[in-house]
Amino acid sequence: MMVEGVAVNAVTSMGYSKTLGDLDLTECMVALVQETRKVQGGNLASLAATLAAPAVTLNAMFTQLVYLASKMTVGDQIDRFTRLALKAQGQCRATVETLALIKNPPTTLFARQANIASGPQQVNNGGLPPAPSPTPSHAGTLESEPIRILETHGERLDYGTPNTTGRGDQAMAALAARHRPAHR
Numbered sequence: 001m002m003v004e005g006v007a008v009n010a011v012t013s014m015g016y017s018k019t020l021g022d023l024d025l026t027e028c029m030v031a032l033v034q035e036t037r038k039v040q041g042g043n044l045a046s047l048a049a050t051l052a053a054p055a056v057t058l059n060a061m062f063t064q065l066v067y068l069a070s071k072m073t074v075g076d077q078i079d080r081f082t083r084l085a086l087k088a089q090g091q092c093r094a095t096v097e098t099l100a101l102i103k104n105p106p107t108t109l110f111a112r113q114a115n116i117a118s119g120p121q122q123v124n125n126g127g128l129p130p131a132p133s134p135t136p137s138h139a140g141t142l143e144s145e146p147i148r149i150l151e152t153h154g155e156r157l158d159y160g161t162p163n164t165t166g167r168g169d170q171a172m173a174a175l176a177a178r179h180r181p182a183h184r
Contacts, residue, residue: 006032044102051099058092061085 010028017023035046065085072078 006036048099048102051095055092055095058088061088062092
């Protein structure tokens with residue numbers, strides 16, 4: 001009962017519901033188990049109602065606190081009431097947003113990758129390469145799958161071989177001894 005959390009939540013709910021009078025722990029447990037089973041079955045109507053009521057209450061708190069702040073003349077009181085009003089408004093917004101997510105869940109449940117870069121970035125969405133085949137017990141050659149990163153739409157993007165280094169481009173040659181500084 002403790003691990004499931006239903007009993008603990010029933011006791012806690014009873015403690016915070018004293019304005020309703022004395023509640024029976026067994027009845028609270030039965031009601032919480034029924035609600036939990038509904039949610040496990042996919043019926044979120046009672047949770048939506050549970051969120052809708054506080055959203056309305058938080059909006060009423062915001063309205064009342066802003067009204068009271070507008071009647072204040074002391075700067076510290078104006079600041080305190082305005083801050084409380086804005087907190088209530090923020091909580092109302094968060095509650096409505098959560099309610100909207102319950103009613104209209106997002107279509108993407110998880111992201112396949114996060115593209116975070118401060119400069120140029122290359123993203124290869126081709127998936128993971130195939131797992132290497134196990135080494136054969138007899139001597140032989142293993143063939144690997146060709147690399148397709150440089151290919152798109154059946155055409156190879158890399159044309160020709162890279163330039164060779166050496167004395168081919170004299171304009172880029174190292175400085176001669178006469179052009180170097182005297183002291184390094």
